[in-house]
Amino acid sequence: MHAPLQTAYRKTFALVVLVALLAVIALAAISLGSISIAPSRVIDVLLGVDGAKQLDFARDALVITQIRIPRLLLGAVVGAGLAVAGAVMQGLFRNPLADPGLIGVSSGAGFAAAVAIVLGGQIVSGAAANFPFIFLPVAAFCGALGSTLMLYVVASRGGRTSMAVMLLAGIAFGALAGAGIGWLSYISDDRQLRDLTFWSMGGLGGATWGKVGIVLPMILPSLIAMPFLAHGLNAMALGEAEAFHLGVNVQRLKSAAILLVSIAVGASVACSGMIGFVGIIVPHLLRLSVGANYRFLLPASALLGATLLVGADIIARTIVAPSELPIGIITATIGAPFFIWLLLRRGPELAV
């Protein structure tokens, strides 16, 4: 009787810690940047104090309200979306390596983005030079949803979706999309190639309230809906047949999970490019430290994913200021060695 109580405490405690961590990192994200703004002024700006007479107050206020806060929100929601989607995928496929890429989201978005970057100017002739910047996110989102839908249709027969078929088809489609990107890189010029490289490493640069206003309503509903899958995913951990016998509507679970993941990840990728590793490392970190119960894992993944990405973004935009690094470099450079260290420490206990 003792043990479950203890784990319950532990989980509540972990959630409280995660919320506090996110709050701290959010404050840091608002306070830190290539422009140094004193904490007192940050507080003034946040409280809406009229500082018109102070030197550079208007500029600092603009930096905080128009640059840092939208970027913080975008980073938080994208990080949360990627991490929760990763956790859901691992549960659905019952595979520790699963990430949203398995259901074609990343490859579809990547291919569509490459089309937008390389052929964007030709598809709509006479468009402005910055056309790909508008076209790209829309194309990436459509590509993500389209490829997922395609894989879903391939994997479904007689009202049942086979996860194994979906996985195999996803690998084949990934190879095809990779070849497509290869073809497009071959015909692209220097600049397009460079755009493609930057996009594939992700970044939250150019976050505006407008972007937040589009992305938030797309990811947030998925984020809120995904914890409702927790019961089903817990049952799935025992096996698909076992989950069915436990009264879980397995087919509905699969469809809902795939739909929610593709929307959340598609929107994330569309606005911030490919950000790797968050979807894998965050759920595993939590499983290793606090357990594999999805009721806890999904909200905790959202919190830790947001914290991690916002933290990585602080590094990305300050380390080489006044320029900035693609965020995917940071998440993988820090995430991968840390993850390996964690695996070395825990050894064979790891269970998904």
Place this chain on the structure above:
Amino acid sequence: MKAISLSAVLALLCLALTPFAASAEPGNSSGAGTAQASVKPRIVAAGGVVTEIVYALGHSDLLVGVDTTSLFPESALKEKANVGYVRALSSEGLLSLNPSMIVAIESAGPPDVLKTVEGAGVEIVRVPEVSTPAGITEKIKEIAGLVGDVDKGAALAADTEKQFKSVDRLREKIHKPRRALFILSFLNGRATVGGEGTSADGIIALAGLQNSASMLKGWKPISDEALLEVAPDVIIAMNHGGPQAVTVDSILANPAFAATPAGKTKSILVFDGGYLLGFGPRTPDAARDLLLAAYPEIAKAEQGSDHK
């Protein structure tokens, strides 16, 4: 005079980095109108050609930041803040330099970043990317106006134009145009060459040569067999320096290259890449150098008649 203005800019930069020590400094407040005529503009150059022209005009002291494509002069990226790749600029990074103006090539971005920076009262000036002689002089004049030195700009533009004219005259002396192949890189014996629509194609034409790889579009790897088919009379290689530097020997070591007309006559010209492909104020010089190197007989005749 120049030293004084440079130190003034440095002092301003220091003040900008420590905003709270600067509360007594007048005229540096935010909002509109930071770029009055009395105050020296603080310029961020987004695009290598912008940096090159500002330096050529002798106003590099006005630059507070340059992008990573600003490869010439080499000192630019060493002495100025690096704002990153021209298509992946950072809004806060730009603002942290406290610029009054950002001079950006047409393709600079992302647009949202530039819009945000513009919203902070920084003037954004777009420079068209035209790689023609007329486009270059136009760019020089426009940028000269921005740095407030129209006279110098007119002089540099006129000089550039004159040099282009002298290249035109040299070109008229060519009897039979030679076929050239521009090698961008040479990796594991496979060459990536400049096809139609590349900057290499442009400089080849300016130097009175024919691009033998014009059936390719953009920068493409070329196969050994195709190499024999295009049969260039002259091979132009880019010198990057470093361990993968392209040298005459490394090219001739490849049998397919050795078998081309250029290989047989050892007509292999190694040039600095930025010099040939930059399309800035140095372009007429580059075209002239390339032309004279590719047509040694014209170079000889020039040396005899012209004592320049």
